Structures are given as C-alpha cells and as structure tokens.
Amino acid sequence: MMRSASKSRLVIAIAGKGGTGKTVLTALTLKLLLKHNGRKILVVDADPATNLPDVLGMSLEKTVGMGANELKKKIGSDEIPPGVDKKGLLEGLIMQTLVEAPKFDLLAMGRTEGEGCYCLVNTLLTDIIDTLSKNYDLTLMDMEAGLEHLSRRTDRDVDLLIVITDPSKMGLETAKRIKDLAKEVHIKFQKIYLVGNMFPPGLEETLPEQAESFGIELGGIIPVDPTVANFSMTGRPLLELPDDSPAVMAVEKILEKIGLL
Numbered sequence: 001m002m003r004s005a006s007k008s009r010l011v012i013a014i015a016g017k018g019g020t021g022k023t024v025l026t027a028l029t030l031k032l033l034l035k036h037n038g039r040k041i042l043v044v045d046a047d048p049a050t051n052l053p054d055v056l057g058m059s060l061e062k063t064v065g066m067g068a069n070e071l072k073k074k075i076g077s078d079e080i081p082p083g084v085d086k087k088g089l090l091e092g093l094i095m096q097t098l099v100e101a102p103k104f105d106l107l108a109m110g111r112t113e114g115e116g117c118y119c120l121v122n123t124l125l126t127d128i129i130d131t132l133s134k135n136y137d138l139t140l141m142d143m144e145a146g147l148e149h150l151s152r153r154t155d156r157d158v159d160l161l162i163v164i165t166d167p168s169k170m171g172l173e174t175a176k177r178i179k180d181l182a183k184e185v186h187i188k189f190q191k192i193y194l195v196g197n198m199f200p201p202g203l204e205e206t207l208p209e210q211a212e213s214f215g216i217e218l219g220g221i222i223p224v225d226p227t228v229a230n231f232s233m234t235g236r237p238l239l240e241l242p243d244d245s246p247a248v249m250a251v252e253k254i255l256e257k258i259g260l261l
Helices: 022-036 053-057 064-076 087-099 116-133 169-184 206-212 226-234 245-255
Strands: 011-014 042-045 104-107 138-142 161-166 191-199 217-223
Touching: 011 022, 011 169, 022 042, 022 053, 022 138, 022 161, 022 191, 022 245, 042 053, 042 116, 042 191, 053 104, 053 206, 064 087, 087 116, 161 169, 169 206, 191 206, 206 217, 217 245, 226 245
Parallel strands: 011 138, 011 161, 042 104, 042 138, 161 191, 191 217
Antiparallel strands: none
C-alpha cells in the first residue's frame, strides 16, 4: 500500500566504515521512532550486504538490485523496444520489492551488476527512490560501508547525515573523509552528526575532541551492550530489545539531542 505524501518529509542517512554499527543504529533509531511518534516511515537498506531485514526480523524475497538487473539484461539483449517507458518498468519492479510491515515499509537495494550501458538504469533507480521517499514523512537509510555512495551521489537530498564510528583510528578517519567528501562533491545536508558506538569506559572522553577537530557536531555515544550482541548472535530482531537496554537508552538520548524525538 503506497503511503500518502507528507509536507514534513525528512530523509536521514546513517553512514560510516564497515563494522561500526550502522545497521544496529538504524534498527534502534527505527524502534524509537515507532515508539514515540506516528510518522509514516520508509526504511531503505542501501547496503549491498542487505543485513537490515534480518536485524529487523523481516523476510525478503527480492531486492531492488535484482529487479534492476533484470531490466539491464533486457535492455542489453534488445528485448525492450526503444519506445517503451523504461522508468515505468523499473518503478513497477521496485514496487514489487517493497515489503510492508504494520508500522513501516522496507526497501532493500541489494546489489546491481555492472556499469557501462547500464548507467541509464542506475540513474532511473536514483530518481525513483527520490520520488518514492516523498510519499513518507520520514525515510531512514542504512548506507553501504565507506565512501562510494557519496562519490556516486546516492546521498543527494538527505536532510540529516549521521556518521557512526567505533573506537578505532580507521573508523574516525572514515568519518572525517565522509564529511570532507560530501563537501567536495557538493552534497549539502542540513545537519551532520558524529556518533560513537561500542565505546568502552574511559574512551568516551576522547570523542568530543575528535568531533570538534573534524568540524562535526557530536550526537552522542553508544556504549558496549551485551544485550545487542546476544540478540545478534541468536537472531532475535533488535526491535524487540528492552527499553532499558544501555544501547537503546543511549540512542534515545541521541535522537532527543538531534531533534528526532
């Protein structure tokens, strides 16, 4: 079921180095948004690894990438006549992959194959996702690891960018490069926040200074939480984490600080 359009549309992207906890933060952000308000939410798993459906406890039969690959092959083999509306065909394929939950919808991007003559499909794909997000009050995007999504400008039209880092030099350097690259390719965000994840006691004090040196406002810090690890190992959806979980309480404070709750 397509959601009705909203004037208060907000697009949030969560980015960072692989393994820093983007998917966990996305899941906990969704959990708290569902708890605290009645916004119409679209969740986009933009990471080709497609881990978010599992973390949310949702089954997935097809990704957007699978549909795009089908269309690419048909274009490459001249199965589609020149006058056929390719954007309409791709939009139909995308709508078939949209998974509807009682309180939100999920779109998993998956992996697309190749570039070259397939650039048309990639361009159409970005345009359709932009259009689809306008039918929701809030779009929450779990981005792929690293910087490629920024260089391809798939983060365009994002209001709020949350860059997550673990307590490592590589995580921090990636966070800084994401901020710098966004400026280089002229992507504008209303706000960029840095969030620390899995920071043990004693290391939290170092992050505010790092954030200031990067020119990124610190959103907050998520502590090491054995409950999250337990849920992840046993395959339980993170949406079922108890409200008194240290990670859930920390994310709640972060969302309050950045104005999402």
